[in-house]
Amino acid sequence: MSAQSIVVENLSKQYHVNRSQTRHDTIRDQFMDSLTSLFSRNRRSHQHTKTTSFWALDDISLEIEQGQIVGIIGHNGAGKSTLLKILSRITTPTLGRAEIFGRVGSLLEVGTGFHPELTGRENIFLNGAIIGMTREEINRQFDAIVDFAEIEEFIDMPVKRYSSGMYVRLAFAVSAHLKPDILMIDEVLSVGDLQFQRKCMAYTEELRKSNSTILFVSHNMFAVKSMCNRVIFLSEGRVCFDGAPAEAIKLYEGENKTSALPWAQNEIGADPSQWDIHVDELETFDEQGVPLSLFNYGERMRVRLKFNVRRTVMHPNFLISFIRSDEVACCNYNTEMDGFSVPVLETDGTIELLTPPLNLVSESYKICVLVRDAKFERLYCAQVGKSFHVRHDVLNTHFGVFHEQGEWSIDTGGALS
Amino acid sequence: MELTAGVTPGRPSVVIVPYKGLFQLDLPDIWRYRELLYFLVWKDILIRYKQTVIGMSWAILQPLITMVIFTVIFGTLVHVPSDGTPYPIFAFAALLPWNFFSQALSRSGASLVGNTNLITKVYFPRLLIPLSSTISPVVDLFFSFLILLVLMPMYGIAPTWGLLLLPLFVMLTLATALAVGLWLTTLNVKYRDVGYVIPFLIQIWMYASPVVYPLSMVPAKWRLLYSLNPMVGIIEGFRWAIIGSGRPDVLSIVISSLVVVVLMAGGLIYFKNMEQTFADII
Numbered sequence: 001m002s003a004q005s006i007v008v009e010n011l012s013k014q015y016h017v018n019r020s021q022t023r024h025d026t027i028r029d030q031f032m033d034s035l036t037s038l039f040s041r042n043r044r045s046h047q048h049t050k051t052t053s054f055w056a057l058d059d060i061s062l063e064i065e066q067g068q069i070v071g072i073i074g075h076n077g078a079g080k081s082t083l084l085k086i087l088s089r090i091t092t093p094t095l096g097r098a099e100i101f102g103r104v105g106s107l108l109e110v111g112t113g114f115h116p117e118l119t120g121r122e123n124i125f126l127n128g129a130i131i132g133m134t135r136e137e138i139n140r141q142f143d144a145i146v147d148f149a150e151i152e153e154f155i156d157m158p159v160k161r162y163s164s165g166m167y168v169r170l171a172f173a174v175s176a177h178l179k180p181d182i183l184m185i186d187e188v189l190s191v192g193d194l195q196f197q198r199k200c201m202a203y204t205e206e207l208r209k210s211n212s213t214i215l216f217v218s219h220n221m222f223a224v225k226s227m228c229n230r231v232i233f234l235s236e237g238r239v240c241f242d243g244a245p246a247e248a249i250k251l252y253e254g255e256n257k258t259s260a261l262p263w264a265q266n267e268i269g270a271d272p273s274q275w276d277i278h279v280d281e282l283e284t285f286d287e288q289g290v291p292l293s294l295f296n297y298g299e300r301m302r303v304r305l306k307f308n309v310r311r312t313v314m315h316p317n318f319l320i321s322f323i324r325s326d327e328v329a330c331c332n333y334n335t336e337m338d339g340f341s342v343p344v345l346e347t348d349g350t351i352e353l354l355t356p357p358l359n360l361v362s363e364s365y366k367i368c369v370l371v372r373d374a375k376f377e378r379l380y381c382a383q384v385g386k387s388f389h390v391r392h393d394v395l396n397t398h399f400g401v402f403h404e405q406g407e408w409s410i411d412t413g414g415a416l417s
Numbered sequence: 418m419e420l421t422a423g424v425t426p427g428r429p430s431v432v433i434v435p436y437k438g439l440f441q442l443d444l445p446d447i448w449r450y451r452e453l454l455y456f457l458v459w460k461d462i463l464i465r466y467k468q469t470v471i472g473m474s475w476a477i478l479q480p481l482i483t484m485v486i487f488t489v490i491f492g493t494l495v496h497v498p499s500d501g502t503p504y505p506i507f508a509f510a511a512l513l514p515w516n517f518f519s520q521a522l523s524r525s526g527a528s529l530v531g532n533t534n535l536i537t538k539v540y541f542p543r544l545l546i547p548l549s550s551t552i553s554p555v556v557d558l559f560f561s562f563l564i565l566l567v568l569m570p571m572y573g574i575a576p577t578w579g580l581l582l583l584p585l586f587v588m589l590t591l592a593t594a595l596a597v598g599l600w601l602t603t604l605n606v607k608y609r610d611v612g613y614v615i616p617f618l619i620q621i622w623m624y625a626s627p628v629v630y631p632l633s634m635v636p637a638k639w640r641l642l643y644s645l646n647p648m649v650g651i652i653e654g655f656r657w658a659i660i661g662s663g664r665p666d667v668l669s670i671v672i673s674s675l676v677v678v679v680l681m682a683g684g685l686i687y688f689k690n691m692e693q694t695f696a697d698i699i
Contacts, residue, residue, distance in 0.1 A: 015697065085696065089433060089540035092693040098433040109539040115460060117467040122460075129456040130539055158467075 011096035058237035071228035102181025111171030116160035149173035264382035282385030297392035457549035476560040520554040525598025577661030599684030647673040
């Protein structure tokens with residue numbers, strides 16, 4: 001048996017969600033908040049400051065051996081990022097314990113502490129020290145870092161004058177020379193430009209060969225499937241499944257749960273069951289009604305929403321969007337623009353969308369559901385549900401968002417043979 | 418490139434557990450990260466005078482200009498007594514610790530919120546953040562001290578052995594700024610109001626300290642209460658060490674030190690207890 005790399009025992013993390021804990025960046029926020037609390041203490045405590053706490057992680061136990069590449073998957077709010085944050089010591093657990101053997105690096109910290117006024121050289125030392133390298137180590141690796149970043153002639157220029165490509169290359173070069181025993185990646189592969197992603201992949205591959213342990217949090221099931229030899233599927237802070245990637249992904253994609261979209265929380269609150277209307281279940285089928293989450297390019301898809309009405313909603317406008325794993329919103333269908341009028345809703349029900357042929361490129365997509373009023377003003381519900389995949393042998397994100405056939409003609413200046 | 422993962426038997430292991438206990442200060446951890454402390458201080462100093470025309474000269478000009486203003490207003494116009502010392506020297510001896518203190522305090526007070534990206538992305542002992550912002554103004558203090566060495570002969574003041582005690586008073590100033598800064602920066606994470614209060618606090622504090630006037634102007638019956646302000650003992654100590662007249666006010670220096678010890682202990686405990694929540698609420 002290989003050496004242990006990470007041991008997690010009964011790890012739990014509790015968060016308190018409290019209206020008054022929203023950020024107070026300005027004195028106006030604070031002042032208005034204080035005013036409201038002064039003059040309407042009772043009402044406010046009824047409506048808003050109901051402190052709710054929830055367990056982002058609930059009794060997690062794991063053992064990860066040296067050299068394993070572990071994918072961590074789950075829907076928004078399942079606890080994936082919280083787990084990585086605890087293991088990288090950014091936040092502390094509420095209960096339980098974890099032990100980490102060896103040096104930890106993360107792609108989250110790429111470029112952390114970079115200061116625009118400092119030169120490339122100065123930033124290498126600063127960033128290196130921040131991510132845990134000793135001065136001696138940085139000195140030793142300095143030339144290699146500069147080489148890797150390909151910025152020799154700009155090394156003594158403030159990084160604010162760098163192009164974004166140079167900046168990212170330099171930031172990445174420092175991280176790539178940390179040589180961690182354990183690498184934690186949180187969705188980073190889906191941000192940054194293509195060149196950056198390629199560097200990340202190459203770096204990860206190199207660490208893999210050197211028997212480093214890798215923890216990989218992602219919504220991109222393609223990446224998870226191709227990289228990991230073990231997948232942990234988290235749901236509501238618990239380990240739902242831990243084992244073979246294919247099986248974990250199947251379970252994940254079969255989950256029909258939805259979760260509230262974080263950005264909507266200030267407007268309508270974090271708890272869907274308190275909204276006027278919310279979606280309980282979201283399912284996808286093929287045209288014939290067979291449950292499916294992997295579609296061929298050009299296939300039609302049925303999206304069925306089971307909604308729950310708490311208070312009468314006048315003529316709601318249902319919006320369904322497909323968001324690619326790199327957070328690009330690819331398309332949207334809504335009842336208002338599609339000329340379908342939804343009646344006044346007083347009771348629970350289901351609504352179904354049959355999409356036109358899916359001409360999206362081969363990727364993983366998640367489904368976002370919003371319920372607004374007919375004028376796109378008021379928001380009733382904002383949730384994100386399961387993911388689906390589109391498959392095509394050639395088309396991928398390099399080809400853009402979707403592909404439709406065009407019409408061509410050619411003119412070679414009359415020199416036709 | 419061949420990477421070697423640390424599979425050796427002596428791999429460092431880190432145990433992650435919930436934070437418990439009031440007095441778990443993790444001081445060895447800070448020692449282990451001393452190089453990072455050095456780099457953070459170095460960064461602070463580097464970026465402060467970047468893209469200024471006269472650069473480090475500001476460190477010399479700032480206290481000089483303040484001294485001139487104080488001398489004109491308080492020394493010449495208002496005729497504040499200065500215990501027989503030329504007013505410029507009298508004021509400058511107090512401005513040394515005061516400028517250092519006010520810079521260290523305002524920077525450490527804003528330090529955590531100003532470093533959100535570090536706190537939410539990478540682990541290191543959080544104490545390094547206010548600590549480094551408190552230490553970096555030492556550079557300005559050093560430059561001010563050089564001016565003092567030029568000013569003293571100009572006003573016919575001979576250095577005394579007391580000067581050798583200055584480092585001690587510098588340490589005391591640093592400790593005061595850190596102790597108060599720990600409280601403020603921790604509060605600032607949750608209540609951004611603190612950021613608006615700090616400038617006023619510093620302004621009021623200056624008038625509550627013997628910067629522009631001598632300690633002897635404070636009525637004797639209030640002296641003890643007045644000395645609870647740790648900057649009183651520190652400024653008296655600086656004046657004594659530089660001007661060298663009379664005896665140091667030992668009582669106020671002792672009181673100041675005690676107040677600092679209490680503030681520091683409280684600040685450290687408060688900071689360490691809140692530290693675990695920084696990443697979640699900042």
